[in-house]
Amino acid sequence: MRPEIAVLEIQGQFRVYTEFYRSDAAEKTIVMVNGSLATTASFAQTVRNLHPQFNVVLYDQPYAGKSKPHNLHERPLTREMEGQILLELIDHFNAEHIMSFSWGGTAALIALSHRPKRIESAVISSFSPVLNEHMRDYLHRGVKHLGDHNRYEVGHLINNTIGKHLPSLFKRFNYRHVSSLDLHEYDQMHYHISQVLELDPDNYLTAAKNINVPVLFMNGAWDEYTAADDAVLFARYVQNSSFSTIEATGHFLDMEHKAACRDSREALLNFLKPAAETSRPTYTLVQHHAFAC
Template identity: 60%
Template sequence: MTPETAIVEIHPQYRVHTEHYRNPTAEKTIILVNGSLATTASFAQTLRYLRPHFNVVLYDQPYAGQSRPHNWHKQPLRKEDEADILLQLIEHFAADHVLSFSWGGAATLLALAQRPPRIEKAVIASFSARLNPPMRDYLQNGLNYLHACDREQIGRLINGCIGKHLPPLFKRFNYRHISSLDEHEYRQMHWHVHEVLSQNTQGYLNCAAAITIPLLFINGERDEYTTAADARLFAEYAAQSQFRMISNSGHFLDMEHQAAWHACRHALLDFLRPSSWLNQRHDQQTKDNQYRHSANTCLAT
């Protein structure tokens, strides 16, 4: 299915490339928030299991992807700006749900803390409530490579750390993308990483405390950078929080292998549309059982 693409103007200063995958049978719309240095293409695997159930909206930050040619890049985009862009897009597309990945979770929590009235539920994937030693070390190394605009080292660092569990093909795609970005994108991420390292992550917890809708936090069992244990710190602050750990998966979750893809699919759909999805699963299991019974009967005769 080809999406409807558009450039949406956010106030006077930002123009954002959007992709709207319409589903004529869907009642709800979900908007997806990228991680650092990512574009809409990074959600290709996630789209496969969301499109049959929702209208899906993807977008590129003003400094990245297909938004890049439509914006000036004179100063870095703050997470507060990213949160405001998300809030404006929620209204523009009348979104009901939000799904964020990795550092997209920071802007998403900030936006949700403002209690947008349309949003009913949100999923925060591969994000945690603190900077543990592996993440801090990863960011410190990244800060040096970003400052030097060393494309090769940045690509190797990401694939060797948070991307270590990606399959070889995805690692090649990831490296090709990361090592071919414009200089302003590296400047943007240098500013972002510096801000993350210099601030107290208590701010994320305070945001969670202001959020009243149900939240689902999803983390990979093998992710040593945004761990499931660190994500569970949100439980003390978020009034309605649930947690799922994806077995044998790292930071990139549904991109890493087929079993992780199925586990993420079940976790999201069980949370976002439990009754209809569970009924669908039950109907499919009934059909499978009937098929197996029929096959066994044929074999017996």
């Protein structure tokens, strides 16, 4: 399963690395939105869950992964900028669906609030409208370590909190990835966390009230940081919302074990029907980076 690779110019100021997994059997296309500090590799298992029922688009933010060499990194990107990048990718690939992971949910919600004409539905995974005490503790410690450029502490913080339910092999990949990032990537995450901690959540999510397509919010039952019980509060903001809790799994959902992979796939395809017809696949947890939040 080899993707079509392209580096696209966005808004005349960014160049974005993309992977397009085309399927002759698919009628619809879905764009995947990474969490912070993550790259296209973080969606390896999700691609296997969705392809070939869908054409799948992955991309790296301008500051991350294979987009990094093509951009100058003169200043951090706002979530509004990331939302605009996503809107252009939706248009370029003629996508009908989007799916985000963790903090990628902010860019996804911003893009959806602009009501892109082609989008039919969206999936927001491992995200919550509430900064509960667990998430606040994680973010306060994270902003300190990121500000200090302390690679050791950043890597261990992620594995000991949101990544604590990952298999040990994935934790090693995760630590290796996070502790070897460029300094501008730490600065980008530091900027984003600082914004999140300073903003009133009600103001932060006001744009979500403009969303006019069905949205599935998917969370792990063991996730203390973006808790399923908190996620249901999205019903206040998104009129056509539904919720799925993946049992016996944490923040990283389909990466954590085979049953979580199966249940995540089932929740996705049940929501995305009739665009997808479920089949009975073989589940293999691939060896890829788990990645930050």
